[in-house]
Amino acid sequence: MADPNLETDPSSSSATQTSAKTIVAQVALEPGAPSDVDLMLGIQSEDADALSQLYDRYNGIVKALILRIIHNDTEADDLLQEVFMEIWNQAKNFSAEKGKPLGWMVTLTRRRAIDALRKKQAYARAAERLQAEPEQQPLAWVQNMTERDIHAGDTRVLMAKVISSLPEAQQQVIEFAFFQGMSQREIASHTNIPLGTVKTRLELGLKKIYDGLKELKDEL
Amino acid sequence: MSFEEFQNSARLYVIGALEPEELQMFEAARKQYGTQAEDFINQCYGMHEAFALSLKPAKSSNAIKDKLMSMVRERQNQSGAPS
Numbered sequence: 001m002a003d004p005n006l007e008t009d010p011s012s013s014s015a016t017q018t019s020a021k022t023i024v025a026q027v028a029l030e031p032g033a034p035s036d037v038d039l040m041l042g043i044q045s046e047d048a049d050a051l052s053q054l055y056d057r058y059n060g061i062v063k064a065l066i067l068r069i070i071h072n073d074t075e076a077d078d079l080l081q082e083v084f085m086e087i088w089n090q091a092k093n094f095s096a097e098k099g100k101p102l103g104w105m106v107t108l109t110r111r112r113a114i115d116a117l118r119k120k121q122a123y124a125r126a127a128e129r130l131q132a133e134p135e136q137q138p139l140a141w142v143q144n145m146t147e148r149d150i151h152a153g154d155t156r157v158l159m160a161k162v163i164s165s166l167p168e169a170q171q172q173v174i175e176f177a178f179f180q181g182m183s184q185r186e187i188a189s190h191t192n193i194p195l196g197t198v199k200t201r202l203e204l205g206l207k208k209i210y211d212g213l214k215e216l217k218d219e220l
Numbered sequence: 221m222s223f224e225e226f227q228n229s230a231r232l233y234v235i236g237a238l239e240p241e242e243l244q245m246f247e248a249a250r251k252q253y254g255t256q257a258e259d260f261i262n263q264c265y266g267m268h269e270a271f272a273l274s275l276k277p278a279k280s281s282n283a284i285k286d287k288l289m290s291m292v293r294e295r296q297n298q299s300g301a302p303s
Contacts, residue, residue, distance in 0.1 A: 046299075048292050055285055060277025067278050077280055081288050088292055103265050106272040159274035177237040178271055184232075184239055199232075206231035206267070213270050 036101035043091040051088055058102065059084070062109050068179050069113035070120075079116055083109050114181035162212035170205030173198055221249040227260060234264040 034042070034053065042050025062083055066076040086108060094104050163171065176182040176190065184202065188195040221229070229246045232238045238246055250257045 046296060048289060048296065051292060052285070052289060055288065059280055059285070061272050061275065063278040063280050064275035065272045068275055076278070077284050080280055081284050081291075084288050085291060088295075099262065099265060100269065102272070103269045106268040107265070109272075110268070156273050156276065159270050162270070163274050174235075177232075178235045181236060184237055202232060202237060203228045206235070207228065209267055209270065210231055210264065213266060 037096045040091060040094050040096070040101045043088060044094070051084065054087070054101075055084055058105060061102075062105060065106060065109050066113045069110065069181075070117050075116065075120070079113060083112055086112065110178070110181075117181070158216055159213075162209055162216060165212065166205050166208055170201045170208070173201045174205045174209075177202060221245055221252075223253060223256070226250070226253060226257060230257070230261050230264050231267070234261065234267060 034050075036054070036057070039050045039054045039057075043054065059080060063076055063080045066079045066083070067073065070076060070079065083105075087105060090108070094101065163174075166174070172191070173187055173193075176187045177184075182190065184195060184198050187193070187202075188198045191198070193201075226246070226249045229238060229242060229249070232242070233246055250261070
């Protein structure tokens with residue numbers, strides 16, 4: 001997997017063209033607040049305040065993603081700090097022409113969290129928990145959504161709606177692939193589902209999410 | 221590989237779910253479809269943001285941020301950069 005913004009080589013001009021077409025809307029900003037790109041440019045200039053603002057804006061999302069992968073609050077806090085330190089250290093590799101800051105951060109965070117998961121050999125324990133999870137929490141992915149959370153324009157809720165519209169079987173394989181970094185074979189082995197079925201579920205699920213996000217783009 | 225098949229593979233590729241043998245075919249098709257392929261792959265990365273944004277933000281203690289900013293400022297002092 002190679003996020004264009006995590007590669008060291010400059011991207012092609014095509015990436016510049018498509019960056020404007022990015023599917024997902026960002027977190028709503030206060031009027032006059034610096035954009036994510038502004039903050040990344042500030043971090044590239046070693047402006048600590050820019051990092052502070054980026055942290056305030058996204059620490060909740062970044063930590064949620066880490067927690068979704070490693071399932072341990074203390075480790076998630078440690079990793080949260082490491083991720084933002086890496087953002088500070090690697091900011092020079094970010095280019096707005098290659099994609100949005102949040103996408104870059106999410107890719108970086110996911111990679112770090114999956115690495116941490118495997119390095120700490122917590123994989124087996126997490127897998128056991130996940131194996132039980134679908135029965136206990138059929139929609140664990142979009143867990144804890146309360147009435148208070150659901151209001152028009154809430155990007156998170158819209159995203160969750162797209163994902164939760166998938167059949168459970170498709171959610172499950174995407175969960176394993178995206179949040180646990182499992183290959184198709186690992187998913188097949190872990191779930192005792194035939195490899196071909198895993199592939200089909202992944203392809204169908206991801207296509208629905210992709211198509212759903214394209215439709216959302218017009219609404220956001 | 222048709223472009224539709226390439227699109228299916230690209231969505232797996234961006235989440236790192238292609239098997240090694242599929243990756244070879246994907247890279248060949250990527251070259252074959254050129255700019256059109258790169259455009260599509262970049263669009264697929266939008267799914268990463270979507271997955272993260274679909275999660276309920278988690279709380280962390282202020283101490284994490286304090287420690288982070290302390291480390292950043294320490295590094296700045298070491299490199300002589302303005303704070």
